[in-house]
Amino acid sequence: MSLTGTHEVFASIDEQALNDILRAFFNARPRYRHYGSPAFVPATTVNETAIPAIAFPGVPGGIDWRIRFSTPVIDLFEQTQPLLPGLVLQPGQFSLHTDIELCVNCVSRKDTRSDVANARASRPNRPDHVTCTKLGVFGIGHLDVWNNPGGDGAVRLRLDSVELVDIKPDSLETVLECVIRMILDGILSSIVLPLKALRAGAFELIVSEGPEIEHNHIQAFGNV
């Protein structure tokens, strides 16, 4: 059976190569793995992305927090990496695994009379009471693709569901899974991989079928 089938051009990238590209992305632009509010990240750099503190009445300056995660590892259908119970990798889907570190600057309000008498100045926006937790995250997602008749196109990874490791009670796990899914999906959706890069610039390809996930590859068919 030919690679191109009924089309003129075929291009595919295996999951190991896809993970290499993602690793190259996160190595070049670490800020997409590191996010922090002003106490942690005063300004966005190549290494870190500044995000707002969680505003809340009575918390001057808001709640400072930080989230970091390891470079995600992608497994394209067919499944070759372990998944948590509750997640099933279906045809056309990918699974994702990453480790998240979530930190909060857990300060207390220093505005009692004794504090005023001691003239202790409160020091907002300084991460001096950091409390962190680490979580293992597994997710299932699909490809979001676009292409045009001119041969341009790109692929994004979109996360549909997430499972966390061992969170109790279940309701807390559900809340955290939702928050983390939204965060991870937001991050992944900002990573747009050009189709030309996924085929290392080989040939011209005006896509007529795909890109789609099949046999541990992302593949596309089309014409010159």
Added chain:
Amino acid sequence: MSKILAAIDEGGANTLLADAIASIPTLSSSGSASLGPFSAGYSVHGHFASGGVDLIAPSTVRIQHLRFVWQMTLSFGIDLNDFLPHFCLPRVCVDIPCVGRVCTPKICLSWPTIGVSVPFGDFVEASADFGIDVSLSAGQWSVQIAVQNLSQLQFGPATAGILFLIGAAITPLLLFIPFIGPFLAGAVDIILASIGIAGLTGFLGPILSPFLAGLKVPVYQQDKHFKVLPSSGPVDPDVFIELDAVSAQIQHSDEDELVLSVDISP
């Protein structure tokens, strides 16, 4: 090894190679060669047009009717003494009244050498077998097909008319030569016959053949340090991967395909 695969069938290869061949810039050469009995200088330039592509496993790309469209300016000198009869003005006598008979001596003439310059053009075709050549040079991967075998050249229809063009270029030059009038009618025919079609193709073949025999067509060219994403600001630099190895071959299954395989690393 993490791998990227790209494959193109014969239909796609026809389009790919037609575009690649058409984008090859105009080639040129100059020099001198034998045109029948003459040594002729030439300058030639031309471009390629692809023909039908046949992918043959494991590593042959055959292009039939590969065409080189060329324009040439041909320059050579014709020593007319080689083609016209030896001619002398006879001794001429005249009777001058009251003087007598006065005679001029016999004067033998030497025909001149005329310079001919003729522009013309046509195409030449051949069937060529290309091999696949993969190389890494100066940090760039290159996959190209290069001619390994070439069939006999077939000349276009205008080539046969080149002798007529040469004759048309010679004729006005002869008209200006004194005493040539009575010899003019056969002079051009004699000169062209000395060249002949064999002389013409024997001249053109060795000049044009190297263009086709030396043809290299690029199929894939990318930097080893391959840019996946360009920088989109001061906090979003370029993203690169390394193309560690590139291979290319023709694979045969239910159809023939040119398959490129690229190993990458972050």
Added chain:
Amino acid sequence: MNASTDTFDSRALRYIDCYGQRFMREGTYRYHVLSRQEQGLASQEPHTIRVCPRKGDGRNGSKMTQHAVQLRWAKGRFAGSVDELEIEVGDIVLWNCPDPAAPAYEIIGDQEFFASARMLNECGFTHAFGTPGSYAWADAHGSRLGGVVHVKEVACKTRGDLAQWQQQLSKAALVMIADGKAEPAEIEIVAGQTVYFAIVTCKGISVTDRRLLGTSGGPGKDSHAANCA
């Protein structure tokens, strides 16, 4: 040669031209043969013509014998087949250089009458016309003398045509120039034929292609009656 150089000028003799001078008085006459570039640089020894008294009739009972001097061009100078020629009064000497590579030249004698560039008496200039056309000629020294030579095209298709043409070439056309008149002023020949311009007496003329003089067309209406300037 091509049409632009198929001109004629008795002041600048080429390989298809002859200059003839008849010597009517005894004496020793010296002359140089110089290319047109060598004017005023006559460093070589002159040639000599000794004219002796006439001893009797010339050949065939005529009172004139023709002597030929063939010139050759070598090492940047002209040399004659003879450096010293002894002739009799009334004889004619004819000069020709048959080398197509030789530059144009003139015969410069030590007497006014003896010069190819300015012909006076008892002399002549011949030219073989190789290309069809009409050639108007005039005197470069300013007289109103002139004429036209019509050269007809010849097409030889057979050996017989060629033989007939070769026979025509052996006949020259004669133009007599006397007292400022050319007779005939217009002549017709075939390509390859020779015209002999015989100067009987004149005040120093040349036979020059009008194209070289920057004028065109045939002689004026009154050229027959014009006097040499």
